[in-house]
Amino acid sequence: MPFTYKLESFEGPLDLLLHLIDQSEIQIQDISVHEITDQYMEYLQSMQELELEITSEFLVMAATLLSMKSHQLLPKPPVMEWEEFPDYYDDEPDPREELIRKLIEYRKYKNIAEQLKDKELERGLIFSKEAEDLSPFMPSTPSNPVEGLHIDDLVQAFQKALRKASRRDQVATIHRDEISVKDRIRDIITTLKPSGRGSKVMFSKLLDESMSRHEIVVTFLALLELMKMKQIKCYQDSLFEDIVIQWHGELDEGGISEVEIDY
16 A cells, blocks of 8 residues: 655754644653654654655754663663762753753744744735835925124124215215217217218217217217218118118218207
């Protein structure tokens, strides 16, 4: 009759021992080295029959269990009572203590690992949103405008402001010499007439950067009056180019006084 083997996978010899203890439903402190060794060796035998590879750590634990089992099977020496030195005699240590300590420590970490695994599974069912930049919604702290300044710096700045204010309070009256349109016509004739009929001058040459707004307006009015009297002709060679002023009249400076211009 064929046999069917179903072997569980274990992470190490301690994991296998914990499984055997739980299967026997006993406490770790109450383990029987004899029984646990037999069960452990049966499991290794099953692995060999299935031609499964047995790692070295499983073999080391098997040797340890066999050594503990053989140690318990040996006859114990007679108990000797030392009347003179009672504190010198001590009981032989239990060979299970080291194994029990390792099993208790391993079970503690195994339980912690299982809890962490459960939390990992729970967290895997949660879909979270990626973090956003919330800095625009954070309350802004206004910077101190006088940070790093000493009281002496503020006093000096205040004194400087007072000096500027005192100079600003001084009132001065400025009288501007205004030029008339008739005077500006005379200036334009003086510029054009010496070169004779057909002489030209660019409009930009009649203006100067130091001219006031009043002088610029008077210059325009003077050109319009000369065009009205048909003494000059204004044109452009192309769009947005400088205006060309061409002289073709006969008016002289003496004739200006006869022109009825009162502004």
